[in-house]
Structures are given as structure tokens and as C-alpha cells.
Amino acid sequence: MPHNFRPPRRMRYQRRRPYFFRAARTTALSALASALAVAVTVAPGSRAARAAGDGVILPKGPLPVRNTEPTSTPFLLPLPTDASVLEKGRSRVDLNLDIPNTLVVVPGVDYYVDFEEQRLWLGYARGLGGGQELGIRVPYIWRNGGGFDWFIDFWHRTFRMGAGGRQFAPRQQAYFFVRDAQTGEYVISDDRARQGFGDAVLEYRRALTPGPETLAGPDPRRFSASARALLKLPTGSSTYLFGSGAADFGLGFAATYRPARRIALHGNVSMVWAGQSSNDSFAHRSTLVHSLISLEWMMDGRTSFLAQMDDSPAPHRVGSYYPDRARRAFTFGLWRVLSRDSAAYISLGENDFGFAAKHAPDVTLSAGTRFIL
Secondary structure, eight states, X not given: OOTTOOOOHHHHTOOOOOHHHHHHHHHHHHHHHHHHHHHTOXXXXXXXXXXXXXXXXXXXXXXXXXXXXXXXXXXXXXXXXXXXXXXXXXXXXXXXXXXXXXXXXXXXXXXXXXXXXXXXXXXXXXXXXXXXXEEEEEEEEEEESOSOHHHHHHHHHHTTOOOTTGGGSOTTOOEEEEXXXXXXXXXXXXXXXXXXXXXXXXXXXXXXXXXXXXXXXXOOOSEXXXXXXXXXXXXXXXXXXXXXXXOEEEEEEEEEEEEXXXXXXXXXXXXXXXXXXXXXXXXXXXXXXXXXXXXXEESSSSXXXXXXXXXXXXXSOOSSHHHHSOEEEEEEEEXXXXXXXXXXXXXXXXXXXXXXXXXXXXXXEEEEEEEEO
16 A cells, blocks of 8 residues: 555545444454354363363364455355265254455555455254255354454564555545446445345255264275355345345365375365346456365364465456455464364464465454354
8 A cells, every 4th residue: 555545535534333333343252252262162071072082083174264355255155165074964053253354455446445344154054865965154244444453463563464554544444445447337335334144155065985074083084075066145235245146156076185194185176157246337257266275283183273275266357466366365273172063263364475365354363163963
């Protein structure tokens, strides 16, 4: 960001914080704090502790976090997953909270993005038998000025990362202005806090190798794979880019390879066919290829540390090098088993990590829990 940058007059002194923003932020931060507490705690004498004592070490899978660059999120972003599939009659419940904080300013092409989101996801899947499962994920989104600018400053200063112009931008502001180079129209022009449902996603998986999903138990397989089909439903507002306003369809594969007792590699690749957005100013690609690679080190039967990189193309072009680059985020974190059939995770995502990150939110904080019923 240039040193002389000043936001447009209409958003320069925008500091309104309506009640729903304060309540949403409080709720989101409380949920994150609870998830963090759960992720690092396990009850003495639990089945997970007994399993760890028996020497059971099993991969937990990649962190369920995607690059939430704000012009990519309206389209289908397949969730990172391992290759496992639920047994018939078993269910999986996921509760995930992502808090991405984004700042990108390119005045020459009218690209101004500076806000924070709290994205709360509820997911449910059911095993159908025959190595098949069907699931759904539904997000609720708060977009606002946020409250983590101080943490990002501390993080960048501590690890000597570039501030990206954040030191010249107003604090706790929410503005989202993007002009499309092809149409000449604004894709979005908004400087207010918003909230609403995002686009729901249906997913069908089929195992290509045998073996049910479990969070603790012996697993002799060295390689496993599954196929997946996804359908994004237009349940979110395309006006505020909570969704595209159209259905997207995707096909992909997930694979897990375990070369050593304490190491696992997870890979995902998916092709997405994006429907024509109901936002007439949003000229975007009709096909998108998403990929992910994740390295997991299993410290013991309960705790796994992970580092992963996910990659996606820019869905549209605004006529400037940086925002038109491929989207790539680097994420690291840990899974912690709480019981034989439950686990929690915490993670942090970065957009300044050498080749492993290109265009992503400055920082993404994530936490969540998973239950197998």
C-alpha cells in the first residue's frame, strides 16, 4: 500500500458498530476461546488417554481450513479432507469457526478490501454403507471491522514479517470495494458491517480403498483414496458476496499416504464448474481447479501437528498483478483427540510465507470440533 494512501471520503471516518456486530463479535470470540480451551485439554482416564497408552497412533486428517480470500469465497471451495469414509449408520458432526482478517488496497484499479469475517460452519455427514457417505455444511457469516488488528501487528512484528501497509490503514474498519476490469462495474461497494447465511454445500463421498473412519484405532493401511462430488446451493447473498447467487458443481479425489508410523501425507484435488453469478458485475471463470497438500506429524495417539498449503486460481481478473495472482495460503496447527470419537483443532493461516503463500487473508485464525456418533 502506498504511504500516501487515504481511503475514499465516504468510508474514511466510518466507525459505526451496530448492536448485531458487537453481539456477533462477542459470540464468535467466545466460541473461539471455548474451542481453544477444548483443543488443548483431555480428561484424565478418557478412552483417548487409554488408546494413547496402548500405543495407538492414527492420522487425524488435514485441517478443515481453506483460503478465504474474499472474492474466492462466493464460489465452491472443497473442504480439505482425508480419504476416510464413514461406516454405515455412523454420523460425523463438525463445528468450525474461521476468522480471516484481510487487507489489500490497489487504488489504481479500485480494489479496496479491509475487513474481518467470522465464518461459523455447521457440518453433518452420514454413512450410507458400501463405502459411501452424504453430508451437508452450512455457514453463517459476520463481516465487520473485527478486533484482531492488534494480534496481526504483534504477529508480524514478532516474526519480522511485512506489515503490508496495515500501519497506514484505519483500525477496525470494514470496507469492501472491488471493480471488475472486464465490466467496468463494481462487483461490490460496501462499507458497512453485514451478516447472513453463506452458500450451503452438499457432498457425496465414495471410498476407493477399504476401511472405515475412526479417530482412534489400529490402521495398517499405507495408502487410501476416495472420490467426492460436491454441489453448492445459492443460499447466500450475491450482493454482499456471501455467495455467488448460483449453483456450483465439483468433482475431486482425496488421498492419504502413511510412509512412516508418525507421518502422514494428505492430498486433495478438485475441479469446480461455477454457475453464472447473479451479480451481473462479477465476470468470473467458469472452471476452477483446487488443490491441497498437508503434512501431518503424529506426536502421539492424541496430538498431531500439521502444515498445509492450498492453491486455487483467481476467479476473476481486476487488471492488477497482485489481486490477479493465484490464491495460495499456508496453514499450520494441531488436532487433539478428546475421546475415542471426538477431536478438536486450532490453526493459523498466513499469506506471507515464501512460495507457500501468495494471495490470502493477512491472518486466519481457526478452531473447531468433530464428533463421530
